[in-house]
Amino acid sequence: MSRRVVRQSKFRHVFGQAAKADQAYEDIRVSKVTWDSSFCAVNPKFLAIIVEAGGGGAFIVLPLAKTGRVDKNYPLVTGHTAPVLDIDWCPHNDNVIASASDDTTIMVWQIPDYTPMRNITEPIITLEGHSKRVGILSWHPTARNVLLSAGGDNVIIIWNVGTGEVLLSLDDMHPDIIHSVCWNSNGSLLATTCKDKTLRIIDPRKGQVVAERFAAHEGMRPMRAIFTRQGHIFTTGFTRMSQRELGLWDPNNFVEPVALQEMDTSNGVLLPFYDADSSIVYLCGKGDSSIRYFEITDEPPFVHYLNTFGSKEPQRGMGFMPKRGLDVSKCEIARFYKLHERKCEPIIMTVPRKVRGWAGLQGGRERSSHALQQNTLETLLEQIKALREQVQAQEQRITALENMLCELVDGTD
Structure with a gap:
């Protein structure tokens, strides 16, 4: 009769480590609003953080590769007349982000791939329907252009962002x-x-x-x-x-x-x-x-x-990278962007290489099948990399076609 001493798990050995100092973002004026949101949103292209701003609400959008000290004059996304309370990237378009504010509105923004020269002040669309501040945003996980908002008026509204129409209002x-x-x-x-x-x-x-x-x-x-x-x-x-x-x-x-x-x-x-x-x-x-x-x-x-x-510093907010933005070749299974007082620090969650094929959980069989599993893993990683490149290429093509369609529609108006 055998007795299991340690619970078997593929993820029992997951550990987190902070990225190197040169991969962090410094001199960011993180918002001091007393609201229980994450204040941060991230996707495979950009990092967005709600920041302090005079005369209204704003957030900053940084390309993931632009690490280090952030210039105090770096362009912001502005337009709300009161503090921004929540932000959320669209899961179907990495250049689209929604923001919710104390001014009772939701704004949807198109973020360019290049660094803008001045503040972004014109949203794609402004959604108005709440009577009090809007503190929660969430894009639909499978349907395009569907956004959920919840406000201090105790109402949940589901929007068609493409038309600005209310699809559903849960107000009772x-x-x-x-x-x-x-x-x-x-x-x-x-x-x-x-x-x-x-x-x-x-x-x-x-x-x-x-x-x-x-x-x-x-x-x-x-x-x-x-x-x-x-x-x-x-x-x-x-x-x-x-x-x-x-x-x-x-x-x-x-x-x-x-x-x-x-x-x-x-x-x-x-x-x-x-x-x-x-x-x-x-x-x-x-x-x-x-x-x-x-x-x-x-x-x-x-x-x-x-x-x-x-870590030593208390966190003020947190961003969670979607799975498609991870580096699987480094056994990365999750990545956080942790907000401190004036800093954003990437935290990488990984599985040790010695167990990344998960054969290490099988005791002595690991040594006999290590070479086979290594080759299988490398083949899978190559396939995943090729699929990721294909998906990115298709997303760029779809974005270009959507922009062309918008130009055609604008031209017929």
Whole structure:
């Protein structure tokens, strides 16, 4: 009879490390607005950060390759008349970003590949429909030109960005301030958390709440909720004694949690970032100096602690790179852009090379099959690189065609 001493996992050895100093961004005036958003958004082309700006709201957009000290006169994206509260890159076009503001509007911007000479002040479109500040933005994961916004008026609006029309307004489901909204992987459901301490699952097509759980976390501080690959809901919140807590829930049975764990007594809201490919959730707290990460599995206790990345400086915000922007040749499985007082620092999560083929988890069989796995891995990496280049080429072609179409449409008007 054999007994497993260590839980087998492909990602048990994941570790984080800060990029070298010359790969960081310095002298960035990060926004001081007291709002629980990440203040940062990143895609394979650009890094966007909400910054302090006089006379309104603004954010800065930097090419990923433009590291080092940022000139104080570097052009900003301006146009809002009040502070920017949230930003989100379009998943279907790396040059399009949306911003939400305290001025009750949402603006959608086209960011050029070249560095502009002056501030970008003209959005593609301005969306007006909220009566109070807009603090949450989220693009639809699969449908083009579909954007979700949530405001201080307790209303969720789903927009057609191409026409500026309201596709759907969910205005009678939340009696208080909405803390978070998350799409599931195909965009058919929403998970929301609210100041009334209720976790809701909403079917936007039916316009109704299909499941809800009161006091998923008993504390009064804000909750966050995200969907997992297994169809569960992962939440972060606070206990009645103000301890930070994480939970895992089955939306088909909200009576009892699948898992519930207390964390610590810090008061920073935990922002969850989820990687569906590895089923790892990364927890980043405002004011913390660490990133903790857990693997979600079908085995008890279901949420398995993996490791903690720690640094000296407290974080004010965080950006999470999409999977297609990672360097898989270096075993990179996740990348963060961590905001400090006047600095943005890349944090790389990798799997050690000795286990990157995952044969190391099989004991003595690793030595006998190492050469075969190495060749297989190199072949796969070459194929992935070729596919990435093909996708980038197609995206550039699509962008060019869309620009030509816009010019033709403008010409017929």
